[in-house]
Amino acid sequence: MSAPQPCRVTGLSHTFARGGRETRVLDAVDLELEPGRSTALVGRSGSGKSTLLNLIGGLEPLQEGEIELFGESLGTLDDRARTLLRRHRVGFVHQAFNLIPTLSVGDNVALPLALAGVPARERRERVAAELDAVGLGGRAVDHPDTLSGGEQQRVGIARALVHRPPLLLADEPTGNLDAESGRRVLALLSELVERQDTAMLLVTHSLEV
Numbered sequence: 582m583s584a585p586q587p588c589r590v591t592g593l594s595h596t597f598a599r600g601g602r603e604t605r606v607l608d609a610v611d612l613e614l615e616p617g618r619s620t621a622l623v624g625r626s627g628s629g630k631s632t633l634l635n636l637i638g639g640l641e642p643l644q645e646g647e648i649e650l651f652g653e654s655l656g657t658l659d660d661r662a663r664t665l666l667r668r669h670r671v672g673f674v675h676q677a678f679n680l681i682p683t684l685s686v687g688d689n690v691a692l693p694l695a696l697a698g699v700p701a702r703e704r705r706e707r708v709a710a711e712l713d714a715v716g717l718g719g720r721a722v723d724h725p726d727t728l729s730g731g732e733q734q735r736v737g738i739a740r741a742l743v744h745r746p747p748l749l750l751a752d753e754p755t756g757n758l759d760a761e762s763g764r765r766v767l768a769l770l771s772e773l774v775e776r777q778d779t780a781m782l783l784v785t786h787s788l789e790v
Contacts, residue, residue, distance in 0.1 A: 584651075585649070585651050585652030586613055586614065586615065586649070586651075586652075586780075587614050587615070587616060587650065587651060587747050587748040587780035588612070588613065588614040588637060588648070588649070588650055588748055588780060588782070589612070589613050589614075589648075589649040590610055590611060590612040590613070590633075590637065590646070590647070590648050590649075591611055591646055591647045591648075591649075592609050592610075592611065592645065592646035592647065593607055593609070593610040593611075593612075593633070593636065593643075593645065593646035593647070593648065594607050594608050594609055594610070594644060594645040594646055595607040595629065595632055595633075595636065595641075595644050595645070596644060606627075606628065606629030606632055607629045607632060607633060607636075609646070610633065610646070612782075614748065614780040614781075614782055615780055616747065616778045616779070616780050617774065617775055617778045617779070617780070618774075618780060618781070619770070619771055619774055619781040619783060620780075620781065620782050620783070621783045621784075621785060621790065622782065622783070622784045622785070623784075623785055623786070623787070623788060623790075624784070624786065625786055626786055630752075630784035630785075630786075631752055631753075631784065633784070634673075634750045634752050634782065634784055636648060637650070637750060637782065638667060638671055638673065638750055639655050639658070639663035639664075639666065639667055639671075643655060643656050650666060650670065650671070650748065651666075651670060651747070651748075653666065668693065668696055668697055668744075669697060669744065669746075670746050670747055670748060671746050671748045671749075671750065672693075672740075672741035672742055672744070672746040672748070672749045672750070672779075673741055673749075673750050673751075673752070674734075674737055674738055674741045674749065674750070674751040674752065674754045674770070675737060675752055675754075676752055676753035676754060676756040676757055677757065678725070678730075678733045678734055678736070678737045678757070679737065680725040680733055680736060680737065680740075681725075682724065682725050682726060683724075684724075684725075685721065685722050685723065685724055686712070686717065686720050686721050686722070686723050686724070686725065686728070686736050687705075687708050687709075687712070687721030687722065689725065689736055689740055690708045690711055690712060690721075690736060690739045690740045690743050691704045691705075691708045691743070692740060693740060693741075693743055693744040694707060694708070694743060694744055697744060699744075707743055707744075708721065708739075708743060709721065711739040711742060711743045712736075712739055714739070714742075714773060715735040715736070715738055715739045715769060715773075716735065716769075717732060717735055717736065717739070720732070720736075729762070730757055730758050730759070730762060731758055731759075731762030731763075731765060731766060734754060734755075734757075734758060734762070734766050735766065735769065737754075738754075738766070738769060738770060738773065742773055742777065742779070745777055745779075746779065747778070747779055747780060748779065748780050748781075748782075749770075749774060749779050749780070749781040749782070750781075750782055751770065751781060751782070751783040751784070752784055753784065753785055753786070754766060754767075754770065754783065754785075755767060755785070755787070755790055756785075763790070767790060770783070
């Protein structure tokens with residue numbers, strides 16, 4: 582029997598109520614993500630891209646339609662089950678990096694492993710390997726404010742992939758970077774997704790991306 586798809590979205594719709602008006606930002610969306618493949622969703626700001634990522638990641642409740650992650654329907658899972666599914670099988674890369682400034686680079690990357698209960702020795706080994714993979718092998722003891730924007734985003738990528746998730750959700754990952762840093766981050770994401778056989782959904786407003 583073949584393994585279930587990392588992500589299958591069927592008939593997904595979502596509406597926001599604002600100032601007495603309803604705005605439908607997603608309308609009957611169908612989507613499938615495959616291992617080792619990158620999918621880009623392009624749209625203007627406010628068109629529902631981040632909402633789609635939050636729904637797939639189980640961060641917002643479903644209104645209409647169905648989302649299956651690895652054969653499990655999110656609509657049938659309670660909060661704890663969704664949290665555990667995210668923690669073990671989903672990685673997030675954010676536009677704003679979302680690094681914790683009081684933690685070192687290494688400790689930021691180790692967070693998903695610590696939450697998952699991975700032993701300290703294995704955490705250190707996996708963090709070192711992931712930082713090497715993103716070209717920051719010598720920066721584990723540094724703090725985020727000593728890094729450039731591109732370096733901080735690479736730390737964010739290492740953190741998102743350190744627990745080897747089969748699904749990666751990237752929300753405007755180059756939005757706060759200059760053009761050259763953005764190209765490097767995209768190339769790195771593509772390389773790591775292919776190497777780890779991860780399914781990636783990247784949302785962006787940029788046709789170049």
